[in-house]
Amino acid sequence: MNNKKFVISFSGGKDSMLALHRMIKNGYTPVALLTTVKKNEGESWTHGINLDFLNRVSKSLGIDLITVECGVSEYESEFERKLLEAKEKGATICVYGDIDIEHHRQWGVDRCNSVNMNAEFPLWQENREDLVYEFIDNGYKAIIKTINLNNLGEEFLGEILTKDLIQKIKETGSDACGENGEYHTFVSDGPLFKIPINFEIESKILDENYGRLNIK
Structure with missing residues (x-):
């Protein structure tokens, strides 16, 4: 075996x-x-x-x-x-x-x-958008933790990943999954979690090209 x-x-x-x-x-x-x-x-x-x-x-x-x-x-x-x-x-x-x-x-x-x-590589060469929806449909919760400011505005920082938000991301011309580095997430809850990870948004840090969410 x-x-x-x-x-x-x-x-x-x-x-x-x-x-x-x-x-x-x-x-x-x-x-x-x-x-x-x-x-x-x-x-x-x-x-x-x-x-x-x-x-x-x-x-x-x-x-x-x-x-x-x-x-x-x-x-x-x-x-x-x-x-x-x-x-x-x-x-x-x-x-x-x-x-x-x-x-x-x-x-x-x-x-x-x-x-x-x-x-x-369990996700290899599957449809990017379908994968994000599968993640959401499975009941996981993620916030946008970092963004590339060349792709997305700072208003996306700290947003919860939902199907509506994915549409807004696509409207900017960005990839739905952020696979090109447009955004990265932090997953705080879902079916594998025994308890959710609670946090507060402390601040948003913006530099030349990137925006980052400070959480505590």
């Missing part, structure tokens, strides 16, 4: 959550969430979610958190080192929430090949 234990490259956003949801639904067992965190800053790369919230998500999901604290130069080597830690917990598969950007997929495959693990 194949080992059905996996670790998931977990951002705290909607795509990795949907990938996790599907794997569990298909009978696989998660041993850990693997999240990359900026060295000395204590928050996740890309989505900007601080460690406190990541730990709360881990506890609510009942899945251990493995953090990869790294700078840019050691990102790949540290990721692989932590994959080996997940292997010690029994994982033979690393799951990614990538949808259709080929070089992202290849990066994930390369990391797994280096440590002799299998890479799985």
Whole structure:
């Protein structure tokens, strides 16, 4: 019988959550969430979610958190080192929430090949918009945590992801799923959560190209 234990490259956003949801639904067992965190800053790369919230998500999901604290130069080597830690917990598969950007997929495959693990992409090449609706229809709740200001206005920051909001995102010319980096989310509740992650919006931080939501 194949080992059905996996670790998931977990951002705290909607795509990795949907990938996790599907794997569990298909009978696989998660041993850990693997999240990359900026060295000395204590928050996740890309989505900007601080460690406190990541730990709360881990506890609510009942899945251990493995953090990869790294700078840019050691990102790949540290990721692989932590994959080996997940292997010690029994994982033979690393799951990614990538949808259709080929070089992202290849990066994930390369990391797994280096440590002799299998890479799985449960959302691969499916319709982006359909995937967002599947996420919402499954009862997950996500807020928009970061945006690219070249694509979306600051009014989108802190909005709850709904089908109506997806239509508004599309009207800006942005991808419904934000797969091109237009926006990133933080998932705070849904069927896998034992309790919702409560938070307050503290402020919006805008710089030249990006807007970020500060939550506490």
